[in-house]
Amino acid sequence: MDSARLHRILADGLARRGFAVLHFDYLGLGDSAYAQDRDDAVANWVASVGHALDYLTLVGAQSTTAIGIRAGCLIVDEYLNRSHTVNRVVLLDPPGTGRRYLREHTALFRLSVGEDAVTAGEVSIMGGRLTDHAAGEFAALQLSANPVSTHGVDNVLLVGRPAETDRRVTALASSEGVDSIVSEGLPDCARPRDMLLPIPYAAVDSIVEWIDRHVSNGTHRAVPQYLDTVTMPADGPDGVDVIERIERIGPNGLFAIRTLPRRRSAAPARTVLFFVTAKDFHVGPAREWVELSRRIAASGAQAMRWDPAGMGLSGRIHRDPYRFVFTKADITDAIAVARHACHDVAELELVGICSGSWYAAQVVRNVGARSAILVNLVAWSWRITPNWLSQWDIRRKALRANAPRDTGGSHLGSWTARLRAPLAPARGATKSFMHNHLPRSVLHVLSWIGLVYLPESVLTTLVRRGTDLTLIAAPEDTEHFLARGGQGALDRLQETPQPPRRIAIPTGDHGAHHPMILAAIRNAVLPAMDAATAEDREILWCPDEISAREVRAG
Incomplete structure (x- = not known):
């Protein structure tokens, strides 16, 4: 991975x-x-x-x-x-x-x-x-x-x-x-x-x-043979074959794989769009996005997973050891991918983890969606500003990891770490005090400027878009959410037509590799898919662009 x-x-x-x-x-x-x-x-x-x-x-x-x-x-x-x-x-x-x-x-x-x-x-x-x-x-x-x-x-x-x-x-x-x-x-x-x-x-x-x-200096001609559409064989006697197709999106040629059913539902097909974390690419934690996509297609809907520019198989690869996680360019690409994946936002469902859930929220804000499952969202702000400091710090560590080893003792990084360590508890206490004691109006202004994380600001925007919203959080992410006034925001939104749901996982990790978190994601994504009727599944779907080039997958 x-x-x-x-x-x-x-x-x-x-x-x-x-x-x-x-x-x-x-x-x-x-x-x-x-x-x-x-x-x-x-x-x-x-x-x-x-x-x-x-x-x-x-x-x-x-x-x-x-x-x-x-x-x-x-x-x-x-x-x-x-x-x-x-x-x-x-x-x-x-x-x-x-x-x-x-x-x-x-x-x-x-x-x-x-x-x-x-x-x-x-x-x-x-x-x-x-x-x-x-x-x-x-x-x-x-x-x-x-x-x-x-x-x-x-x-x-x-x-x-x-x-x-x-x-x-x-x-x-x-x-x-x-x-x-x-x-x-x-x-x-x-x-x-x-x-x-x-x-x-x-x-x-x-x-x-x-x-x-x-290798000798002599050369010979190699002629690659490409296929962009295959049939993925069912794994097990009771499974269903599905179709997968490579697609390129936008001017950056973003790499995406669309997973389709062989048999189309009579009702409009839902489209589930998966967003990755900072490094997991389109396979998602422990390959979950791939397996979920195939289960979704087997039940009659469709799914898409994709790589942001400069990651996985999208765009040029660079030797820079760090890539910024939160950028305006990636917001633009995420919106373009969502529009490409599904032309009717009423049938679009989004799933993301960590930074991926932030980009899914950005899509809801700008385009809309039927539903969104946001897992371990930390960046509760619409702006990139609150993430600048942490991103620069992580980039510095990545650059230092590739530098020659310093055998002469301490360096600047160790001194800065020692200086920051005593301040960490004070920073946490200050943030908690701000969210619990400052007027909400002041917090909204600070959030709009990009100085604080405020779940209410993000949640209110998503709910007003009419999106069915599910929040899934590991213990440390639940703690951060509550410290920023998240529960109060949820309570105030319970009177809306579609109040958001919060699923607090009692154990698990932020990267969502824990089986309990993966099970929660599957349970949130698949129930609607499993409701497809046997009658729907009897309608054969053979679009021309697929049937003409279909092969058995390797």
Whole structure:
């Protein structure tokens, strides 16, 4: 999930040297077919490598380099173990065994999401989940002693961490025929953070240089073959196939995927539009947006998920380690996407998490919508101004994460952190005092200027648009909401024709990876979808632009 920017930056560097580069989603992950919680998940991941290489051969590739990133190193190695081969292999920050990887990332999941987030029969990590059986198969994977001698690979590059402690990795780094590079920044890129992960640019540039040096200068023509519409097969005997279509939106060519039913309802089809958080792209927390989109389409409605400009697969990718989360340009794009997704706002339903819920609210304010489900909304203001300071602080941390290590002791960042720490309780008390004791008229003026967060200002605007509003909040977000006078605002809006609903989750995380929050989102999104009648589902929907190009999805 978090390495998508790394894929694109690395691919961009190779493409500038004349290479054709393919990055793909394993079956059951990203946008690919199948559910992620299948017992045969590992076998499907390994098979996905073969499907990707088959595609490259189809379009004209005469030699191939496989680049594995973290867990991908184990999957590529397992693919090679099954008597397959590629010309070159790059292993970027490999774990020695699947067991070691899962131990690290299940611990990170519990620390980030909560100890109570563990679900019986499943193993969860940030961005995905496995059945116990699949986790056992992945845990059994381990790096080969030497792909050059074992698998007949021509060249191998291993990019590892300083002071590596994994014995399998260190043994491979010293093996004959294996080039080894030590790079800073790999641990930072492998652990979850609040915002975009720092990219290990030194490692990226080293990989590009190594591949360029080990591939002959001769060129040949590759002719990519594109399809923008596929049929996603149902997962399970009682499921329903759905149609997915790639669409490009607006002058920035925003990347979006629309999920459609094969059988159209006689009534106007609802359109559910999903908004992402600052870094989760269109897959949403733990791939929830993808799976929800397919369930929505299976019940007769349609859904769309999309990437903001400069993220995921939308627009150009930049090497800047930080992207501002709240911008006027993104508001404009969000409105354009909403208008593109559904021409009748009376049938438009919006779902967003954190900053995504803020952009969903902006769409309601400017365009309107039938309903909106806002999850863990923090920025209770229509203006960007209150977010400037925090965004600059996060950007500074991101820039510092990619800077050379300071071995001389303290630096400016540590001093500023020490100065801010004693002020934090006072800041919280001041904000609480303002919201509880200042007149509402004064708070509304401060909110309009952009100096304070005020839920009432945002909620009142949304309710007046006639939008059915549902608020879902984790404990820390509930605390912030109440401290800013949110409950009083809800009480005052109970007399309106469509008063907003608030669902307070007793446990969970702000990023909405906790299964209890995901369940609340599903329960809020799906009931109306499940009301589609059997009669509605008997009407076959075969638009010309779909039926002419329909294929079975990989």
